[in-house]
Amino acid sequence: MGIKLIKISVVYFAIGVLLGMYMSMAHDYALKGVHVHINLLGWASFALSGIIYHIFPRTGRHGLAKWHFWTGNIGLPVMMIGLAALILTGAGQLAIAVSIGATLVVISVILFAINILMNLQTAPTKG
Template identity: 50%
Template sequence: MAINFIRIAVVYAIIGIGIGIYMAASHSFLQRDTHAHANLLGWVSLALSGLIYQVFPALGNHVLAKAHFWLHNLGLPVTIVGIALLYDGNPAVGEPLAGIGSSVVALGFLALLFNVFRTPLSDQV
């Protein structure tokens, strides 16, 4: 699981960087929140999760790790699109998408939470 998280994290890093380059080139920083979410929920959170699964391999062997991966990666694109639409002046569509997507991402984080607390970690370090 660790490598899956790290690989997708790099994809989100490229997306975040792309949004940043777009903002700089256009001199319009309306999408700064989209940029921040792609970088923090995508690049940073997924890379850290990958490192956690690498350091504690028993976590990655549980179905909760797969749930975490898929929930996070189903919800995050919806969140990013929702935020982009919201700040592009379309709150009627953007707000519900951002809300639904972020709720799915939160479920993914809850899977990580349950996994961390159900797995004995002291034996692995």
């Protein structure tokens, strides 16, 4: 699961950088919240989670890791597309997409935390 998270984080990184470049070139920063969330949650958080899962394979093999991956990678795009559409159109009914996506992302983070707290153990000391 670690390698999958690292690979998907690179996709989010590219999207975040491209969005940042667009905003800079257009001098339009309306989507800065989308840019920040894609970089923080998509790039940084998923990359760090992937590294942790890779370094500590027991955590990456647990079923919670799969749920963490899928809830996060369904929730983040739903939240970001909903937020971008809400900002660009002002259509208040799009707030439901932001709420649903954000809830999935929060669940994803909670699953990651539970997984790490339950399954991350220190290596036995050699004596």
